Amino acid sequence: xxxxxxxxxxxxxxxxxxxxxxxxxxxxxxxxxxxxxxxxxxxxxxxxxxxxxxxxxxxxxxxxxxxxxxxxxxxxxxxxxxxxxxxxxxxxxxxxxxxxxxxxxxxxxxxxxxxxxxxxxxxxxxxxxxxxxxxxxxxxxxxxxxxxxxxxxxxxxxxxxxxxxxxxxxxxxxxxxxxxxxxxxxxxxxxxxxxxxxxxxxxxxxxxxxxxxxxxxxxxxxxxxxxxxxxxxxxxxxxxxxxxxxxxxxxxxxxxxxxxxxxxxxxxxxxxxxxxxxxxxxxxxxxxxxxxxxxxxxxxxxxxxxxxxxxxxxxxxxxxxxxxxxxxxxxxxxxxxxxxxxxxxxxxxxxxxxxxxxxxxxxxxxxxxxxxxxxxxxxxxxxxxxxxxxxxxxxxxxxxxxxxxxxxxxxxxxxxxxxxxxxxxxxxxxxxxxxxxxxxxxxxxxxxxxxxxxxxxxxxxxxxxxxxxxxxxxxxxxxxxxxxxxxxxxxxxxxxxxxxxxxxxxxxxxxxxxxxxxxxxxxxxxxxxxxxxxxxxxxxxxxxxxxxxxxxxxxxxxxxxxxxxxxxxxxxxxxxxxxxxxxxxxxxxxxxxxxxxxxxxxxxxxxxxxxxxxxxxxxxxxxxxxxxxxxxxxxxxxxxxxxxxxxxxxxxxxxxxxxxxxxxxxxxxx
Numbered sequence: 001x002x003x004x005x006x007x008x009x010x011x012x013x014x015x016x017x018x019x020x021x022x023x024x025x026x027x028x029x030x031x032x033x034x035x036x037x038x039x040x041x042x043x044x045x046x047x048x049x050x051x052x053x054x055x056x057x058x059x060x061x062x063x064x065x066x067x068x069x070x071x072x073x074x075x076x077x078x079x080x081x082x083x084x085x086x087x088x089x090x091x092x093x094x095x096x097x098x099x100x101x102x103x104x105x106x107x108x109x110x111x112x113x114x115x116x117x118x119x120x121x122x123x124x125x126x127x128x129x130x131x132x133x134x135x136x137x138x139x140x141x142x143x144x145x146x147x148x149x150x151x152x153x154x155x156x157x158x159x160x161x162x163x164x165x166x167x168x169x170x171x172x173x174x175x176x177x178x179x180x181x182x183x184x185x186x187x188x189x190x191x192x193x194x195x196x197x198x199x200x201x202x203x204x205x206x207x208x209x210x211x212x213x214x215x216x217x218x219x220x221x222x223x224x225x226x227x228x229x230x231x232x233x234x235x236x237x238x239x240x241x242x243x244x245x246x247x248x249x250x251x252x253x254x255x256x257x258x259x260x261x262x263x264x265x266x267x268x269x270x271x272x273x274x275x276x277x278x279x280x281x282x283x284x285x286x287x288x289x290x291x292x293x294x295x296x297x298x299x300x301x302x303x304x305x306x307x308x309x310x311x312x313x314x315x316x317x318x319x320x321x322x323x324x325x326x327x328x329x330x331x332x333x334x335x336x337x338x339x340x341x342x343x344x345x346x347x348x349x350x351x352x353x354x355x356x357x358x359x360x361x362x363x364x365x366x367x368x369x370x371x372x373x374x375x376x377x378x379x380x381x382x383x384x385x386x387x388x389x390x391x392x393x394x395x396x397x398x399x400x401x402x403x404x405x406x407x408x409x410x411x412x413x414x415x416x417x418x419x420x421x422x423x424x425x426x427x428x429x430x431x432x433x434x435x436x437x438x439x440x441x442x443x444x445x446x447x448x449x450x451x452x453x454x455x456x457x458x459x460x461x462x463x464x465x466x467x468x469x470x471x472x473x474x475x476x477x478x479x480x481x482x483x484x485x486x487x488x489x490x491x492x493x494x495x496x497x498x499x500x501x502x503x504x505x506x507x508x509x510x511x512x513x514x515x516x517x518x519x520x521x522x523x524x525x526x527x528x529x530x531x532x533x534x535x536x537x538x539x540x541x542x543x544x545x546x547x548x549x550x551x552x553x554x555x556x557x558x559x560x561x562x563x564x565x566x567x568x569x570x571x572x573x574x575x576x577x578x579x580x581x582x583x584x585x586x587x588x589x590x591x592x593x594x595x596x597x598x599x600x601x602x603x604x605x606x607x608x609x610x611x612x613x614x615x616x617x618x619x620x621x622x623x624x625x626x627x628x629x630x631x632x633x634x635x636x637x638x639x640x641x642x643x644x645x646x647x648x649x650x651x652x653x654x655x656x657x658x659x660x661x662x663x664x665x666x667x668x669x670x
Contacts, residue, residue: 016271052095107186188239339386349380452579
């Protein structure tokens with residue numbers, strides 16, 4: 001997951017391949033609560049690992065559920081509908097997870113006990129009054145701790161004998177389907193006789209109620225319904241574990257890759273996107289996004305748990321759609337509309353306004369930043385397509401809303417070839433922590449950006465480059481490690497850096513099983529980070545780097561590190577030889593005396609005895625050798641920016657490079 005302040009998506013030109021989706025948030029949190037309320041132990045397969053499910057799991061642990069990871073599954077030993085008696089107040093923090101706040105409010109009102117439910121500031125702006133009104137009709141005792149109608153809440157215990165069960169419980173259905181879902185999940189706990197729920201107004205997001213009813217049946221509760229207006233929970237209902245249950249992949253998350261298949265041309269002789277984990281017969285309503293994508297021109301094939309999507313009509317066909325049945329996935333259509341042949345309208349989407357953010361306003365604001373003409377109303381949005389010349393590079397505000405971030409990643413496929421910046425990309429952790437990594441695994445960039453940081457030995461370029469890469473979310477290439485690892489492989493093979501061994505060393509270099517993982521240099525799974533940082537290893541690296549065949553063998557290896565979303569590479573010839581067209585090249589320098597002092601402190605801290613004079617002499621000799629070698633001598637690229645860090649802190653050096661990078665980007669400062 002990217003935890004950076006922003007993530008720059010370079011222009012993307014195509015996509016093809018296979019993606020595996022995480023589990024459905026809607027199913028995952030329903031299953032977790034049902035397993036907790038049931039008798040027995042439930043083994044859950046393919047559970048979503050995200051912010052929302054972690055919030056729910058933390059709450060269930062606090063309630064006393066037995067939760068045990070078992071390989072790729074999770075075992076939950078349920079409460080059997082009863083909590084252990086306790087007079088202590090139990091505070092539960094539920095973040096911005098509506099799929100936790102609403103159902104837990106209902107369930108805890110009937111389980112008994114004193115609870116305080118709170119969340120992030122946005123959760124305290126999301127209405128819950130209609131659910132609380134329905135529960136108080138029943139006889140539950142709930143107080144608002146802030147604004148009436150909104151969390152945080154204080155829940156008090158009630159005696160089930162005092163509950164009013166002989167009259168229908170009325171709940172509004174036109175604000176959020178989660179209110180009805182919460183009642184359906186909780187009321188079996190009190191079903192000493194039939195309990196009737198009546199929906200007031202038109203029920204929105206009906207497919208999510210279908211999910212709830214389907215899962216209730218899996219846990220032994222068969223709800224009778226009359227249309228979408230009246231639901232009856234039978235007397236004597238009791239939850240029982242189904243034993244094992246599998247969570248479908250998230251159909252809402254599938255929408256981004258269905259859209260990707262509809263928008264993107266193929267790459268490397270491959271065409272289309274295969275999505276694994278969910279198929280057209282899914283119990284999730286958002287799977288009907290397929291129908292909308294087909295209306296716009298996508299070609300979609302499906303099986304029991306897979307979809308294959310290819311680009312068909314181009315430009316996409318404009319649509320006018322009542323999107324009430326796919327409220328979350330419909331957001332993706334708003335970005336697809338930018339690639340259409342006319343204005344597209346999404347109607348009956350008032351529920352967008354009470355989600356993680358006001359999604360109608362959010363989508364309108366950010367689409368306009370890209371250059372689009374957008375009209376929005378209380379329950380609709382109309383998006384006009386963009387001509388190639390109309391696209392603008394934009395910093396997309398995500399409003400801490402995962403779906404806004406994922407939707408707008410699709411704008412990087414624009415025909416104008418302009419990049420897109422996603423602010424606070426970590427918000428995707430709510431449902432799809434590895435979304436961007438998954439996107440990059442199938443997408444191809446027009447030109448993957450590279451920052452080159454070259455300089456002499458001990459100038460601090462490795463520390464600087466690694467931190468810049470971390471802050472930008474880019475890959476990192478320590479080219480010096482490649483030569484050091486090659487030198488190590490040479491020594492282990494009993495060779496020396498002589499012309500007669502050049503071909504053998506080059507063969508070793510070409511096949512290095514090398515990875516950079518969390519600051520470690522791994523050679524065929526072995527951590528060799530310390531072994532290659534000795535002075536002797538540095539001398540070996542300098543020697544093998546003068547062998548032309550070795551340099552040629554490592555050239556292709558280094559260039560393969562250039563992957564989406566970008567790369568920061570440090571070395572001695574990154575900007576002159578390896579990535580000569582990089583948009584930013586930095587030549588980092590420091591005096592030999594300053595570099596010797598830094599290296600001296602580093603070695604002494606590791607218990608290695610040395611002197612400043614000897615280190616300075618070694619560095620000066622190495623500088624002379626590196627600068628005078630016939631192949632790729634150490635020198636700044638003609639267009640490199642010079643940075644003398646002799647008197648600069650590492651923080652100041654990092655800020656300088658990031659400022660320079662910002663200057664070559666088309667975005668406002670972030």
